[in-house]
Amino acid sequence: MAYTHVQTFNPEILYAFDPLNEAGNCSKTHSHNFLEISILLEGEADYLVDGSRQDLRTGTVMLFNPGVKHAERQKEGTFSHQLHIGLTNVSLNGLPRNHFPNKRALLDLGCYADAFMEKAWRVTKEFNEQRSEYQLMGKGLILEMLGLLLRSLEDGSDNTLPPALSQTAVRQQHLVNHAVYYLENHHSEEITLEQLAQQLFVSPAHLS
Template identity: 50%
Template sequence: MSYTDAKTFNPEILYAFDPWNNTIVSHPKHAHDFLEISIILEGQAYYYFDNQWQDIPAGQILIFNPGVIHAERQKENTFSHQLHIGIQNIALHGLARNFLPNPQTQVVIDEYQYKIIDQAWRLVTEINQQENDYRLLTKSIIIEMIVYILRGLEKQQTTARKPFISKTEKKQNQLVSDVIYYLENNYREDITLDQLAHENFVSTTYLSKTFKDTTNMSPINYLIQLRLENARALLKDGESTTTVKQVASAVGYQDAYHFSKLFKKYYGIPPSKIMTY
């Protein structure tokens, strides 16, 4: 079966970094409300999940679905080089939002394991070199890794621990995915809540509640965040002659002053200073 819809599958990458642990470190038990993929690239780490502590050697893949309690320690006289990827805005058919269909936290998926590790090293290279448009390439690599994970799990024909999801929830997930897809492709345009509701054949009240229940923010706040994140990327990667007014216009704001106020509220610094960070 196919878990994805190529039209609306557009995960948001929250972070991707590859720490080296060569001293005794400890991260307490915790859980996320998003998906996290951790890969041991070199050495070995000591992880808590599935109610036990265990050594995890290089080449192993851990998938922490939302709510999965886990912790990590680095033992004395050991080291690890790991890759951690935080992801949200994933909606797979038949699954709750931001879940992958892995029955265990530690996944072993035969030949796909090696393909994922290869992509992990490609990702590390992009993260560290940060060449032009590296964010776009890192996202495409992560998507490829997710596809390999899904293929490997499907080939095993495992019975996943899928959180129960009703037909109503499936429709709600699809509505949210459609709205997000529309926003991500039209955020430069003048968009209203009424317009979004009309195009999706629902009321504004239903759309607002469904969207907020799923993403923890309103459709308009999601739009604002989307615009500001794209503006930040333009400011960081643009030419030195690029002006705040040009960036504001490029992401859908004709009022540069209003844009600057929103940007400072969101990031804590004005857009004119972002080039120095």
């Protein structure tokens, strides 16, 4: 089963920025209430990730689920060029909102690493150049990057959590996704809660 339901999977990109970090740069230990992907485009960085300090090199990819603590610092004589992407409105089958199925933040993309980095560089270029429709191009590229991340996590990875939601929560998730989908596809009509409920085979009280 795919993690995504393609029609209703519509993440919001909160930011995509690519700082150049010089020696002395550092961030305190923090976490987010959304999803963050951090990519070392160039250079090296010292990260607190998965509970320990690690020296990370070019090509490292980290995916921080909500609440996962991390920090970084730039050691003397080093620099790094990183891309950080913040995402919300991420709904994967069987997982809590804005969660990916990885246990550890440090990812091993295996055979998908080169394609992933190529897209990361193109996102960087789009967001820096800001040509017309750059946000749409960025969204397309980021959806592909998420697809590659999910593929790498599905390919017999030991870094994949089993579905975390109860059956009831999964049913609720599907109900909400389909309500949004129905609304998206009936823009031009007048819709009542009764009609929406009828489409979803629930009582209107369920939706109000």
